[in-house]
Amino acid sequence: MTGQTPRTTNIPIDALFLQRWSPRAFDGSKLDDADLYTILEAARWAPSAFNHQPWRFVYAHRGGADWERFVGLLLPFNAMWARHASVLIYILSDTLIQLPRDSSQTVSHSHSFDAGAAWALLALQATRLGLHAHGMSGVDFNRARAELSVPERFRIEAAVAVGRLGDSSKLPPELQAREAPNGRRGLEESVMEGRFVDKES
Numbered sequence: 001m002t003g004q005t006p007r008t009t010n011i012p013i014d015a016l017f018l019q020r021w022s023p024r025a026f027d028g029s030k031l032d033d034a035d036l037y038t039i040l041e042a043a044r045w046a047p048s049a050f051n052h053q054p055w056r057f058v059y060a061h062r063g064g065a066d067w068e069r070f071v072g073l074l075l076p077f078n079a080m081w082a083r084h085a086s087v088l089i090y091i092l093s094d095t096l097i098q099l100p101r102d103s104s105q106t107v108s109h110s111h112s113f114d115a116g117a118a119w120a121l122l123a124l125q126a127t128r129l130g131l132h133a134h135g136m137s138g139v140d141f142n143r144a145r146a147e148l149s150v151p152e153r154f155r156i157e158a159a160v161a162v163g164r165l166g167d168s169s170k171l172p173p174e175l176q177a178r179e180a181p182n183g184r185r186g187l188e189e190s191v192m193e194g195r196f197v198d199k200e201s
Contacts, residue, residue: 007181020127021181022134024081027166028062031086035129036061039162042125048114054094055118058148062086062163073147074159075138081171082136085161090144091119091135092154115157126162134161 007018040057048054060066062085070088071079082088093115097108108114119135126133136159144156168179189199 007183011187016124016127018181020123021132022123023132023165023168023179024134024175025166025168025171025179026081026084026086026132026161026163028084029086029164030063031061031131031163035131036087036162038129039122039125039131039133043118043122046114046118046121048117049108049110050097050099052094052097052108052111052114054097054108054111055115056092056094056154057089058092058150059087059089062088069147070159073140073144074136075140078136078138078159078161081175082134082159082161084163084166084170085134086163087161089122089160089162090139090148091115091157091160092150093157094153095155096153112155112157119158119160122160130164131162132165135159136161 007021009018036059043055043057044053046053046055060070062083067088070090071083073090074082074088093108093111095108095111096105097111098105123133123135139156139159141156144150144159148156150156168176171179192199
C-alpha cells in the first residue's frame, strides 16, 4: 500500500481508489517478474462481455533488448519521462468476438470497454504493491502496430508505464508542478437519473 494522499471523498470508498494515481517521476529500478505478473494476473480477472477477455499485453523491461524500441513508440513528450519507468506495457484489445451460438465472428461492441476494465485492475494491483502505473494514449500507433507485429483485428488501446515513484525534481519544471494526485469533478456532475442531461452546457 502506498502512503498518504491529499485526495478526499464525501462518500466512503476503499482507500486504494484514492491512493492510485499516475505519476511521471519513476526511479528506474528493476521490477521483477513476480511483481509484473501479479499486476497482469489481476488484470486477467477483469469482467468482459461473454467472458471473451479481449485484452492482450505486450511488455518490455527497462534495460532489456526491447526497451529502447518500446520507448521509441511513444510520442516525445511521453518518452521523455516514461523511459525512467521499470516496465512498459502496450494494451491491445481484440475487436472481433464469436458470440454463443454464432458460427462466425462479429465486431465486438465492448472490446475497448473490457480492456479498460483490465487496465483499471492492473493499476489498482500496482498500487497495492507500492508501485504506480501511468496509462498513455500518446503513442505512434501506426509504428507500434508494425513494430509489435499487431494483427489488424487488434486495437492498440494505450501504453502503460509501471514502476516505483522517483524524484520529481528530475522532471522538467512544468511537469514538476503537476506531479501530485489530481482531483475529480463532483459525482453530481457525472451521474443522472432517468435521462442524460448535458451538465456542461
